[in-house]
Amino acid sequence: MAERERNLSPPYGGIFVARAQVLSTDDVQRATKRMAHEILERNGSVADLIVIGLQTGGLALAESLADTIAEIESVRPPTGTLDVAFYRDDIGIRPVLPEAPTQIPVDLTGKIVILTDDVLYTGRTIRAALDALHDFGRPSEVQLAVIIDRGHRELPIRPDYVGKNLPTRRDEVIDVSPDGVAIGEMR
């Protein structure tokens, strides 16, 4: 659930009513730690890494991944934020507004970009993010880390690092907050 949807009325948002807790704060921390190790294992070093969080759900994961990598390797990879509003494919269909200006502190050419988001669903946000990233240079690789993969992909996109795979129905809503991950419905 995007931050924006919390503040909108149906059908674009509403009040989230939780049915069950999926992950606790500690569970999310453990999953983050595991993903940080996987990132280092796959890429060998911190040297060319940059962790970029998608507005707004991916920001917390980007920062905690960078912190955890710093604890392991004592080098913190740079972090950035990316707002994909201007790259979305539903402009004019749904109310689309950016949350905050994008902040990418370095040229991405030759970098390994770890893109982070809270929930991977249709894959459309990631499609937009891939387009947006290429306006900041030509990364050598883009990898995707998410806390929850809830399925229902509409595009050929898959995550590289997953906190938890969670089979869902389309009408269910996943809420990721500092209190952990919950599943429920919008009322």
Next chain:
Amino acid sequence: MGATHLLTIDDLSAADIDELMRLTDSFVEVSERRIPKVPALRGRTVAFLFYEDSTRTRLSFETAAKRLSADTMNFSVGSSSVSKGESLRDTVQTIQAMGVDGIVLRHKSAGAPKLITQWTDGSVINAGDGWHAHPTQALLDTYTLRQQRGSLTGMRIAIVGDIKHSRVARSNAAAFTKMGAKVTFVAPKTLLPSSLEPWDVTVAHSIDDVIDEVDVLYMLRMQMERQERSPVPSLREYTRQFGLTAQRFQRLNDDVLVMHPGPMNRGVEIAADVPDSVNGLVTDQVRNGVAVRMAVLFKLFSTTSDPSFSKPTIAAPAGA
């Protein structure tokens, strides 16, 4: 913006302006990129219909549209069927028939943008109509001041010069007061509108009366081309009473901001080197102009026609 047009500042609430300012923040960031272009309005077409000469406003709008990946059509009066006597209505209907999503209109007659809304299905953006309004100029000036000071609340702003013939003065006074600033019109009686009732402003008749107690001096251009009869005895006399001369500039507090909508008559309303000083914001105004117009175009064209979408009504508690 509830409406699909931007005709005057009155179309916008303070909350709408705030939202446009936040949107502009994002477009300022886009403009600073190596590739300052986003695909947001791909496939949409904007027509520029300029019945009055305006290089900077047209270029600014055109740059904004192109950075949003919109297609642009230019319809300039000198080289078109308008010089062959075509009416505004026929011109608009012709453009409409070609399929456009929006028309940016500059016209010498006040109210022309509102008039054409009935002949087009697209959004109409007023790029200046007669003495009436120039909303995007007011938005870019509001943005520039907000960028400098964070907020306009309580800011004291003097708008100096030919208020009567100035759509910039009218729109800016409306926007500045809406955002909480206190506005003073500084002009000779002959250059003030006959009624000041629409605006919540005070009036002064000499720049020296206000110069020590303002945060912003907004200098208007002396519009030689709009003056049927000379309202001031001479330009030198005007400069002595109302110009921001080098001597007056010396007297200014260091933190007073100086703005001008351009094009400037250096040496008439503003001393030659003032705009280039640290107090001068003229280049910021031009730079922000593109980002603000991107925000306006994006907001108008991306607004969904779905009536079930409404503004925030309930804020849900985070989490479970």
